[in-house]
Amino acid sequence: MNSNIFTSTGIALLTLVLFGCATVSSVSQNPAERQQKRKEAIIQSIQNDLTAGQRYINFGFGDEYISKPPSFKPLDSLYAVKYEESRYGGLTRNREQELNTQIADLLSKIQKDTVLFKYEINHLFGIEEQDSILFTSATFVLNTEHEVEKVNIDFLFKDHKKFVNQFTEYMRKESFLYASSSPTDEERQFYNFFSVPFDNAGSAERKGDVIAHILHVMRAAAVQKSLNSELVIKQLILNDITASVKDYKPVTWSSVYTTVDEDNNLNGYFVDHEWSYVNLDGESYTLKRRFEMDVYFRTTSVLAIDKIESEE
Incomplete structure (x- = not known):
């Protein structure tokens, strides 16, 4: 400018x-x-x-x-x-x-x-x-x-x-949990918190990636009517899984656990989830995976619990 x-x-x-x-x-x-x-x-x-x-x-x-x-x-x-x-x-x-x-x-x-x-x-x-x-x-x-x-x-x-609704709400910094244009204090804190990765993104493409992720988080929170970390994280995982498989059926969820750095500051989350699904050939599978995320709920790795190896 x-x-x-x-x-x-x-x-x-x-x-x-x-x-x-x-x-x-x-x-x-x-x-x-x-x-x-x-x-x-x-x-x-x-x-x-x-x-x-x-x-x-x-x-x-x-x-x-x-x-x-x-x-x-x-x-x-x-x-x-x-x-x-x-x-x-x-x-x-x-x-x-x-x-x-x-x-x-x-x-x-x-x-x-x-x-x-x-x-x-x-x-x-x-x-x-x-x-x-x-x-x-x-x-x-x-x-x-x-x-x-x-x-x-x-x-x-x-x-x-x-994601049109979430995009307009995000750009206007409106409430995305309730039928109100004015955000709650919790939603204001959310916007302020997620402004950090956006400001640090650098390129136009990276900034776009950050906003796209924020919209997914907002949509997950809107489904749960809550910004509770555990509810949002599980909804995000559920949205990702159901976008690529059919006949999804949850089997078990662990609690969402936090991880901290050497100074005891929060630096991420992980949760274990087991579910069954049917692939495009009609074959049934059951998977158990550990999902690891950073503090902004971005998935950093998906581990197979039985083999402890990253999925490709």
Whole structure:
């Protein structure tokens, strides 16, 4: 993201430069209309790239940020001086006229540079194809002609479209256990806790992997109506097993045990589970496995209890 962006004071300045000067036509669109045009341009650019069988889903837009050319830095400084003196120093009439003259002189010199403004808008969207959706967060950079010049992918991942509800709840930080938009304290703690692996993920693909896992955890918790670790872990395992076998029948579950590091800090969980199922050829099997997870409920290994070896 370009760090050279307008603060709220600067946004007001942009409005003055683009829409408030005498040299600008009075029929110019207002800022809200221009912003809507940019959003429409983003949507159109995505839809232009769709192939047969794909459908665009709009999950929402973030705030718009406006970057400016270096020529506006002196003007920003003058506005900052005027604001500070007005608020804290007692701006005299003569001093105000002096600053206004300096501002007007600079405006007349740099108006032509307004074409160099860039607009950055984050957009959450999905590309649906059959039962899956490519969930995407991207920052679009547009010019003053409402043309998309660059797209920076923040994260993306592909998953089943049944996770749409969890995705919108996660992005809005809403409650996912109850019929309420406001999260409980426990859910806020959950969001804060899982922000750590997301912030440390690095690449857009890795960030997408982290969010995909978070959505699976949220869905498991929603089924159990609880964030109790044991209930969530067992539901996650159950979801994974039943996604790939039929006629699943649980036999036994152990308790969920915790593991700690050398400083006695929690560093993971493990649980033993035995179940029976029927494979695609109609053959029945019974398996007993130990599932090991890290503190974020990510499976780190699956061990065969009878052989104590990792499954391929």
